[in-house]
Amino acid sequence: MSVAQPDVSVIIGAYEAMPYLVECLASVEAQTLDPARVEVIAVDDGSTDGTGEYLEEFAARAPMTVTVIRQENSGGPSGPRNVGLDKATGRYVFFLDADDRLGPEALERMVAMADENGTDVVLGRIEGVNRNAPKSMFGKTLKRTDVYSSNIKFTLSAQKLFRRALLERHGMRFDESLWTGEDALFTMEAYLRADGVSVVADHTCYYLVGRDDGKHVTKSGSYKLRFDSARALMELLARMLPPGAERDVLMVRPFLVTLLPQFGPVFLRNDEETRRTKMELARPLMDAHWNEGVAQRLRVHERLRLYLVARQRPDLLMDVIQFIKDKREPAPVLKKGNTRLYLAYPHFRSKAAGVPDRVYLAEPREAKEYPGWRKSPAESFLRKAVRKVRRRLSRLRTAPRSAAVG
Template sequence: MTLTQPDVSVIIGAYEAMPYLVDCLASVEAQTIDHARIEVIAVDDGSTDGTGEYLEEFAARAAMPVTVIRQDNSGGPSGPRNVGLGKAAGRYVFFLDADDRLGPEALQRMVAMADENGTDVVLGKVEGVNRSAPKSMWGTSVGRTDVFSSNIKFTLSAQKLFRRSLLEHHSMRFDESLFTGEDALFTMEAYLRADGVSVVADHTCYYLVGREDGKHVTKSGSYVLRFDSARALMTLIADLLPPGPKRDVLMVRPFLVTLLPQFGPRYLRDTEEVRRHKMELARPLTQMYWNEDVARRLRVHERLRLHLVATGRQDLLEDVVEFVRAKKEASAVLERKGRRLYLAYPHFRDAPAGIPDSVYLAGPREARTFPGYREDIVGTFVQRAARKVRRALPARDGAARGGRAAAA
């Protein structure tokens, strides 16, 4: 009998996953793709609630091949995923968390999308159940895109279809030294190394389930772990991309999603010692990667807080965070016949503070919501044209390819 390579290896890392595991595995059984085309590799990471026993019961009756591996607790999701990846035989792999579930046509649609377009990563539409889920990238299905010209950089969870040859060629594995953000590191690297990314937006492929008991496979971690995650992602981006617009586009993600929340409402509850420590942890990251091109891509209150962090102005930061926490609206200051709009958050044009006006300058997208603003069409056109020219420079493209090759 000739063994046929499966299309998809579904890798499930499970820790204390009952009773959510029941619906998770049922969603795998309900897949419309031929069961002969998939295999399941489930790794019980030292559970004590019957997770391992239920996986073995499932393996004994399932219509598709199921491999169950039971091991001592590793302390995080990376270990089980890496173990599963090492056993995978499919052309593609899909990482399924044990408390989530698949949409019925998920694997069939994602495999078809990858095969049709020759892409290495496929994102399937995600829907939150008792929790939020990313939304900005599901407007329409896209056969081929990349991380620079889409919003996929804002969904870096591991629950995607990856071409296994891509992962093996670059020896890609999850970083077991990280206890949060390990999936962001893995997925961003896959985006950057991939020969194209596809998006399936017309079918809910993944249900992201919020557990009622508050437990999740991924540990929330302390603020120090969040800075570790941001540092790792920024370092990866810098290693694979030279300085320039492409790097700046991607640096927005760790600054906005990982770093900025540390200087949001929770900052007001921090002790003075923790506040100083956060500033110390942020300092090397802002010195290396914070610049005007990253800053201008953010909204004013986001830019202002990170500017104060980057310049070490802890004395001014609390006022701004309190203003944002209270959901106050900054007054608009229109100049140049309505073509320039500043948002007067705390310390705007306060001489002792010395914060440049440019920090408070609203970009066109943010400014359009204010009555009286008149967009400078000519200026915007010139800026966009200049950015396109910079991106098209042969030297820049050559350097980008050289950077990726060196990192490979």
């Protein structure tokens, strides 16, 4: 008698995961999806704290099929996830970190969402436990969306439901050469290739747990690894998308989330050699991928700092960072009948610095926070027209394709 294909393969990469693994596996066992429709593939990545033994104990008593693979330490999460993917047989896969846990009914709800809407990726609402969790993309449940018309680009962790046929069709695996940000690369590619993405915002599907010992993988790694991560994601976007608005929208993510923090208050604390190295590492990224389309999608202080990085002016950059660190407010400068607002951060209109006024020009979403600013009538008309076109394109993108992915 043939065995039915599982609905979902839960892939758990585990390294030195005790005692967090106990609650992690309990959350899998408590899922409401029929155990016959679930398989667990757990990869012990060379643990010495009893992780492997506990996985084998769980496999012996769990109601669902559990495969335990024990291997030498690979040095990061990509290897175990790839091993699990190679063994997976489910229609969907879900990557569960061994120190986190699933919410009640998570698998049942996410599988149902994907099946009902024919989508290839499902995001379940995340709640942080002793750590922050992403929130902006979970404002409301979305049956079908995409990476351009929602905030999903700001959660690129691997803890999502992926249709396995999508991953196999494109030969998608985690990049084992990256020591951080490997999940961002994988997830962004999945978003771009997906026939629709769903968001479950009305139910907590995943608990992101902050470890008391501070060993959570996202906290490890030197600053140089962050530049590697930013470069990999920027190159992926440049490879998969032609120049234009869609690429610029997504390019905001690596600039804002991965690169810019290296040029925040920590930059003031860095020694001279580290600051010089950061500027050198940033130079090729700025040369290749920084443009006006990206710049205009940022707030003034973000745009100004990255502009000065692109100009290789750490001297001016230090003044701006200190200004922000001191929580000083830039003077608003209104021009052209109050329809243009400039924020006078350091070096505004300084001939010696030579920073163009446009770098200090607040976009409408930022300008509206300041009394006295008003929209230009012509600009308002243009923006309404652009929004109308974008809504039409979004509807076309998120409409199900005629042939559903199996």
